Amino acid sequence: MQLEDMKIFVATVDARSFTAAANRLQLSKQFVSRRVAALEESLGARLLVRNTRKLAVTDLGYEFHERARRILTEVSDAEQAMSAQRAEPRGLLRVSVPMSFGMIHLSPLVAEFLRAHPDVRFDMQLSDRVADVVGEGFDMAVRIGTLADSTLVAQKLAEVRLVACCSPGYKRRRRAPATPADLERHACLLYGEEGRSGWEFIVDGAREMFDVRGPLRANNGEVIRDAAIAGLGIARLPEFIVADALASGKLVEVLEDFSRSSFTVYAVYPQHRQSSVTIRAFTQFLRERLAKTLGA
Numbered sequence: 001m002q003l004e005d006m007k008i009f010v011a012t013v014d015a016r017s018f019t020a021a022a023n024r025l026q027l028s029k030q031f032v033s034r035r036v037a038a039l040e041e042s043l044g045a046r047l048l049v050r051n052t053r054k055l056a057v058t059d060l061g062y063e064f065h066e067r068a069r070r071i072l073t074e075v076s077d078a079e080q081a082m083s084a085q086r087a088e089p090r091g092l093l094r095v096s097v098p099m100s101f102g103m104i105h106l107s108p109l110v111a112e113f114l115r116a117h118p119d120v121r122f123d124m125q126l127s128d129r130v131a132d133v134v135g136e137g138f139d140m141a142v143r144i145g146t147l148a149d150s151t152l153v154a155q156k157l158a159e160v161r162l163v164a165c166c167s168p169g170y171k172r173r174r175r176a177p178a179t180p181a182d183l184e185r186h187a188c189l190l191y192g193e194e195g196r197s198g199w200e201f202i203v204d205g206a207r208e209m210f211d212v213r214g215p216l217r218a219n220n221g222e223v224i225r226d227a228a229i230a231g232l233g234i235a236r237l238p239e240f241i242v243a244d245a246l247a248s249g250k251l252v253e254v255l256e257d258f259s260r261s262s263f264t265v266y267a268v269y270p271q272h273r274q275s276s277v278t279i280r281a282f283t284q285f286l287r288e289r290l291a292k293t294l295g296a
Contacts, residue, residue: 018032092122
């Protein structure tokens with residue numbers, strides 16, 4: 001049994017597909033299928049059940065998957081420990097990143113980090129879906145906003161100011177809200193989970209929540225931004241998503257005197273990856289660079 005076959009099997013189970021695993025590993029689907037079959041033959045056990053519609057994992061397959069994941073983690077930790085002796089980041093880093101934030105802020109930073117550390121390879125997945133870091137085999141993720149309770153280690157990277165804004169046409173047509181309480185008479189465009197319990201503003205020095213509702217909710221900030229530009233209502237978005245639209249006049253800020261809220265940007269990773277030189281180096285790199293562009 002080869003260690004590489006074990007890696008291919010774990011990737012296949014995580015992806016629930018030979019094709020997806022092959023894409024993730026940058027191998028051919030046929031090669032992945034052959035190596036899993038060879039692994040089954042060497043173990044003398046059926047790990048996967050294949051049919052034309054889906055890939056199912058047997059009970060033995062699940063048991064082997066968990067054992068194999070632990071072994072691969074130990075091997076990776078051993079490699080990282082050796083790397084730590086040289087204090088040089090190296091190896092593959094799988095990272096989950098929010099779509100808009102990744103495109104605007106992390107894309108140039110990843111390129112800069114790779115130029116400085118040529119022994120590092122990135123597998124960067126951009127999605128506004130909250131990935132299961134451990135279950136999907138990510139080394140770390142970038143998260144924005146309130147973190148759910150979990151066993152993941154969280155490191156603060158930066159703060160992102162929230163901006164309430166609308167199009168000039170909407171402002172003329174509906175009149176800008178003078179206070180957050182006026183939002184109940186406005187169409188509000190809701191970004192992700194933010195807004196289900198209301199929008200928070202500062203009134204007379206105290207934080208208050210105000211009910212909001214409107215014609216659109218989306219888990220992508222650019223969709224909400226474009227709807228605001230089209231005059232559909234008031235949006236409340238991270239500043240990096242609306243900065244260009246505000247600068248060009250396509251959007252105008254409202255409730256400036258009450259909007260001092262912000263999102264926190266975090267790097268999160270499994271506890272067993274705390275010793276990773278590459279994760280520590282990339283996290284510190286992001287903290288330093290984002291402090292310059294977003295503020296600490």
